[in-house]
């Protein structure tokens with residue numbers, strides 16, 4: 001069923017102002033751990049719109065990060081307005097503010113309905129300043145027009161790009177224990193992300209035995225040989241890259257190999273970094289065990305003349321757990337209504353193979369749907385922002401923040 005696109009009762013943000021905001025925000029450097037400048041920009045705009053200083057709070061999520069960082073998550077509880085709208089389900093809107101390093105130096109320039117960086121060596125930063133700006137536009141509109149709304153919390157999250165650190169470490173009490181949660185970090189507003197994959201991060205240390213490669217190669221155990229055999233075995237068995245085993249699917253990658261210092265030394269040590277992903281937790285574990293087994297077997301099979309074999313230290317860490325929300329999950333229902341009311345068409349529910357702040361929020365008991373605000377080509381120099389989709393994302397955000405998704 002298609003509803004009317006625009007109703008006279010719908011409240012709308014100032015879209016020109018929203019585009020100005022996102023353009024300025026994409027130009028502010030802010031790679032993971034260096035989010036102070038962008039946070040200052042956001043709080044200045046909120047204060048300018050009338051938010052009391054007491055409503056601005058930073059948590060200490062950065063203190064739990066392996067890189068520390070300048071600042072924690074910015075969490076703003078909007079003072080409830082008056083009227084019947086002030087009662088309703090508590091809601092949370094989140095967006096990460098950090099960008100990948102490639103975005104530093106971005107010079108956003110608009111041509112028609114697209115914005116890109118005029119500097120060809122940088123990405124734009126639409127991932128995820130588009131989401132951060134959509135939230136800011138909604139909050140500023142609510143403050144300036146003193147709009148009534150149910151309890152609403154905005155969270156601008158840190159360090160998403162290096163492992164979802166802000167979402168993983170935010171306190172649930174700070175987030176307002178919401179009944180409905182919406183994360184902005186995607187492209188097309190018509191696509192609602194209700195599922196994302198889970199991933200392990202793997203560190204493998206291979207220990208061999210050093211020896212002179214010309215004089216006594218028979219006394220050496222080459223760690224490079226062990227690593228190569230393990231990787232070749234995984235490739236042969238179909239456990240590298242895209243993995244299909246019957247109905248079960250996943251991906252894996254060996255992304256970094258470091259070792260060796262000279263050609264005349266049998267290499268005693270190699271470090272590898274790898275990852276494994278699957279929506280299916282059990283199959284993800286199976287892939288992980290395959291990795292472990294391949295390296296263990298390879299290490300045992302390479303021996304020197306004294307019978308010494310190689311050794312492997314295998315460490316894995318669950319980066320984030322997969323999730324899948326039902327279509328009747330309250331946040332999914334609310335987001336679908338908001339999309340219908342803004343776009344006048346039925347949203348598409350999608351699953352993605354990347355990690356999102358929604359992975360951790362959902363795992364921690366806050367089911368979270370992820371919404372788009374126009375970002376495309378993230379993490380590349382070809383990154384763009386689609387202005388039409390950004391504006392739609394802003395309109396959806398204001399409805400969700402004010403509880404008017406049913407209007």
Ligand SMILES: [Zn+2]
Pocket residue numbers: 096127128160185
């Ligand atoms: Zn992102």
